[in-house]
Structures are given as C-alpha cells and as structure tokens.
Amino acid sequence: MDTIAGLFSFITTPVSWIIVQFHSLYGAVFGPDSGWAWGLSIVSLVILIRICLIPLFVKQIKATRGMQALQPKMKAIQERYKNDKQRQSEEMMKLYKETGTNPLSSCLPILAQSPFFFALYHVLANIADGKTIGVLNQQLVDSAREAKIFGAPIAAKFMDSSEKVAALGASLTDVRIVTAVMIVLMSLSQFYTQRQLMQKNVDLSVKTPFMQQQKMLMYIFPVIFAVMGINFPVGVLVYWLTTNVWTMGQQMYVINQNPTPGSKAQDQYLTRLLKHATSHGEVKGRGKKKTVAAIVAKGPDRNDIERKFITALSKQGLAAQADGSVIKSSEATADADAASGGAAKRQQPKRQTKSKRQTPSKPSPKK
Template identity: 80%
Template sequence: MDTIASLFSFITWPVSWVIVQFHKLYGAIFGPDTGWAWGLSIVSLVVLIRICLVPLFVKQIKSTRNMQVLQPKMKAIQERYKSDKQRQSEEMMKLYKETGTNPLSSCLPILAQSPFFFALYHVLSAIASNKKIGVIDQSLLDSARQAHIFGAPLAAKFMDSADKVEALGASLLDVRIVTAVMIVMMSASQFFTQRQLMTKNVDLTVKTPYMQQQKMLMYIFPLIFAVMGINFPVGVLVYWLTTNVWTMGQQMYVINQNPTPGSKAQDQYLGRLLKSITTHGEVRGRTKRNTVKRIVSKGPDRNDIERKFVTGLAKLGLAPQEDGSVAKSDTAVADAEGGAAQRRQQPKRQTKAKRHTSAGQQTGAKDTESSESEPTTSLQKKAPQDDKPKPAGKPASGSSRQAKSGQRKGPQRPKHPSKK
C-alpha cells in the first residue's frame, strides 16, 4: 500500500494544504490538538472532493442506465457473432457510439477520487512515522500525532503492534475496537448502497447477466473493504466511511427524485406524483414537469408503471400535456370509465350451503332435459334410415351389425359355390 501511495505523492501537497486550512477553522472551535479538529478536517476534505465529482456522478448514473437498456442488444450481438470476435467488438463499439454510452463512465467517480485517497494515506503514514510532508511542518505534525478519535490516533492501524501504538500515546485495545467498528460501518454502508441500487433502482422487466454481476458485487465489495480496512489508518477509515455515507445519501436522493424507468423506485415516485396532483390539481416543480414530459414523449412505448400513472390521471379527468402539465379532459374520463367497465368482475364467493343448492338445481335441470329428449330419440331409432334397395352382393352394414349383436335373426343368403 505504501508503494502505491508513493505513486501519488505529487498530489500530497494540495491534499495536505486543504486539510491544514480546514484544521485552522475547526481548531479555533474545538482546539488545534483535538481529534474533532483533525477528524472534521478529513470529513470536509471528502465533502469538497465529492462536490467536485458531482458531474462525474451524473455521468455514472446515465452510463449505468444505458448499459442496462443495451444489455439485450449486446447479448444479441454476442450470439450473432459468436465465432467472430473482431466483428463482435466492432458491433459493440458501433452500438456504444450510436447510443452515446461509455462503459468506463460507471467507474469514473472511483477512479477520480483514487489519487486523493492514496495521497491522504501517504500523508497519514508520514504522520505515523513522524515525518514532515507537504505543508505539514513539525508543529502541525506534533498536533496531528496527539489527536485521537475515541481514543485511537489518526495514524494508528488495526494491525499495528502494541509498541507502535504506545508510541502514539494510545492502547492497542482502544485502537482495535475503534478500527473494527469503523470497518464494520464502512462495509455495511457499502452493502446498503449496492442493495438499494439492486432492489429499488433496476428495471425489473429486463433480466440480463448485468443484474447478476451487480448482485455479486453487492456481496464482494463489502468483503474487499473489510479485508483492506485492517491495513488502513484511522484517518483513512474516517475518509472512506465518510465517502461511503455520502455515496449512499447521494444515491438515495437520485433514486427518489430520478428513478430508473421500470423500477420499483419509479412506481413509488409516480405514486407520490399522482397523489400530489390529486391534492393540488397541477404538477408542481420543474423536476416533476420534466418527468411528465418524458412520459408523454414516449407515447405507446411507455412501460406498465407509466401507463398505470396515465390511467390514474384519466380517472381524475386529467390528461398529461407535452409541456409537462396536466389539463382536464372529458375523453380521459370516458376512457377511464370504459376501461373500468371492461374489466373482468370476479363473482362473489358463495357459502358451502349455497354451492350445494345450486349444484342440486343444475343436476335436476339436466335430468329433466334428458327425460324430455328420450321419446324423440326412440322415435328416431324406429324411423327407417334409407328406403333405397341395397346391392345384392353387399349386405347393408346396419343389418350385419344387427345380426352380430343378436337383435335380428333370420335366414341368411347362401354363399356362392365359388366362394365356399
């Protein structure tokens, strides 16, 4: 880890400068040598970095959704050009270019903040080794080494020896308890972030291998963070826990305000939107109007959730407009009432006694019908079926059947001498 961190040593100076500026602010409030001053400085560094990465986060969301939509087409290309890998790659790149999708966009936020993460790790390692780094001089170095978060020094690790921890003015038990709790919280926040993405913000109508991969990552990522966390200093754990909580809150906001079409989150969002329109009689808010505008522009390509929303508006006598508003429409009311009338109505559940009574009535009616039809049947049997004479050499099929069954007995024509 130290070797990797040294590769990003070029960014340690700006990272250390930002931490020192925040430390001056919080040091004036909590005291310069306290864990609150240094801990909140790291938290503020995370917030500043994540605010700068918001545009990349938006690109990540769009890329993830586009990849979900393109999964069926990508699978079809793979099946079609199964034996030609070069043609398969060309068709994939062509599909990405036509749809404006970049597969690497989903990794941009993590890649962009990686240099800051390793630079912070490099700074904290230097503090643990009592070395000056960046803009942190000896006085700031002594202050940072005295800072403790719940009894654990900023530069201490879970795997540190007792002698090294005592040199930082703390006990090994306190360090391991604090780091273990932070590692568990870090892994749990990562798991919850991935879980809410899979359970709420995924199009349930599209079943692709991409969803299975995301489910695997939901369990693999927390394990990776748990294993790596035992080698992170307390200050780095503060950084990573803060960025996980930020990601979780940011994703929760996006899911509630701009959910993926066809997902459970979209069903909940449009349900809230319909309730708001029912209360106020109009679409309030720019984001909500843009949502209605997108649904109108889709036309017949709407999914089941969006059609359910339009039907709900029709029941209120409202119709969505192209500008994102809603207007009263008599046609919408008629369509809603007609659709409700055409629905299949389930019969009411009858008691056991009523079911037996109705079954007996049906049986009696069948017996009456069969008794009334019997005379007609007997008359039909007695009526001659055909008055035409049969050929001499071919006896009638009916007479032969009757002779075999024993219903009609009599002399039979002798066989021709040649047929004996």
C-alpha cells in the same frame, strides 16, 4: 499500499494544504490538538471532493442507465458472434459509438477520487512516522500524531503492533475496537448502497447478465473493503466511511427524485406524483413537470408503470400535457375540439346531385 500511495505523492501537497486550512478552522473551536479538529478536517476534505465530483456522478448515472438499456443488444451480439471474439468486440465498440455510451463512465467518480484517497493515505503514513509532508510542518505533524478519535490516533491501523500504537500514545485495544467498528460501518454502508440500487433502481422488465453482475458486486465489495480496511489508518477509515455515507445519501436522493424507468423506484415515485397531482389539481415543481413531459413524449413507447400512471390520471379526471402540466379531462377535450375546428359544428345536409335536383318530386297520394 505504501507503493501505490507513493505514485500519487504529487497530489499530497494540495491535499495536505486543504486539511491544514480546515484544521485551522476547527482547531479554533475544538483546540488544535483535538481529534475532532483533525477528524472533521478529513470529513470536510471528503465533502469538498464529492461536491466537485457531482458532474461526474451525473455522467455515471447516465452511463449506468445507458449500459442497462444496451444489455439486450449486447447479449444478442454475444450470441451471434460467440465463436468470433474479434468480431464480437468490434460490434460492441460500434454499438457504444452509435449510442454514445462509454462503459468506463460508470467508474469515473471512483477513478477521479482515487488520487485523493491514496494521497491522504500517504500523508497519514508520514504523520505516523513523524515525518513532515506537503505543507505539514513538524509542529502540525506532532499535533496530528497526538490527535485521537475515541482514543484511537488518526494515524494508527488495526494491524499495528502494540509498540507502534504505544509510541502514538494509545492502547492497542482502543485502536482495534475503533477500527473494527469503522470497518464494519464502512462495509455495511457499501452493502446497503449496492442493495438499494439493486432492489429499487433497476429496470425489472429487462433480465440481463448485468443485473447478476451487480448482485455479485453487492456481496463482493463489502468483503473487499473489510479486508483492505485492516491496513487503513483511522484517518483513511474516516475518509472512506464519509464518502460511503455521502454516496448512499446521494444515491438515495437520485432514486427518489429521478428513478430508472421500469424500476420499483419509478413506480413509487409516480405513485407519489399521482397523489400530488390529484390533491392539488396540478403538477408543481420543474422536476415533476419534466418527468410528466418525458412520459407524455414517449407515447406508445411507455413502460407498464408509466402507462398505469397515465391511466390513473385519467380515472381522476386529469390529462397529462406535453409541457408537463395536468389539466381536467373536460378541458383537454374542449382543447382537442377547438384544435380540430369544432366537432360540435352543425352538420350540413348532403348536397344532392344535379339529376336528383331536376327530377320532380311525386305528389303524396290523397286520402
């Protein structure tokens, strides 16, 4: 881990500078040597990084949905060229290029965050050894070494020896209890985030190997975090727990506001939207109108959930419009009539042929 962290030492100066700036702010409130001042500085570093990564998160969502949509085509290519791996790879790349999908886009937030993660690990490892690093001078290093979160120094690890923990002014029991609790919370938050994605935000109408892979990752990732966590300093555990909670909340927001088409989350969202539309007689909010407009634009390509939504609106006497608004069905009918030139116009009698007009009509017989 120290070797990997050393590879990202070039970014330790900006990371340490950001931490020092936040520490000066929180230190004025909690005291410069307080564990809360240093702990909140790390939390604030995470929040700052994650805010900067929001555009990448949006790309990740689009890439993940794009990959889900491509799964049936990818499976067909694999079956068609199962004996020709090179042709299979070429067809896959061609499919990605045609659809503008990049499989690596789903990993962008993690890849972009990795340098900051390992740089923080490098900073905390030096603090534990009492060495200056980046913009952290000896006074700040000594202050950080003495800072404790629930009795555990921010530079201590679960696997540290009792002598090393004692040198940081703490007990091994406190360190192991705090780190164990944080590792469990870190793993649980990771598991819940993946479980939430699988149960609510996956297109249930498409059964593909991608879903099985995601299900496996739901159980594998928490185990990986738990194993790696015993070698993380308390400060890094604070960092990773915070980023997991942020991811969980961010994903929860996306699932509630912009669910994957065909998923359980979309069904729940459109149920709420239907209730909103029927109670107000209109759709309020740009995001809601955008959703309705997208469903209208799909036409016959709507999935079962979207068709159910349009039908339910109709039963309530409402009709969805192309601009995302909803109007009463009677108004929609009137608008359609006006657009077609007026269906209620008086019907003109059929014009007789010239021969029929010239033939005299027979007089009716007298009674």
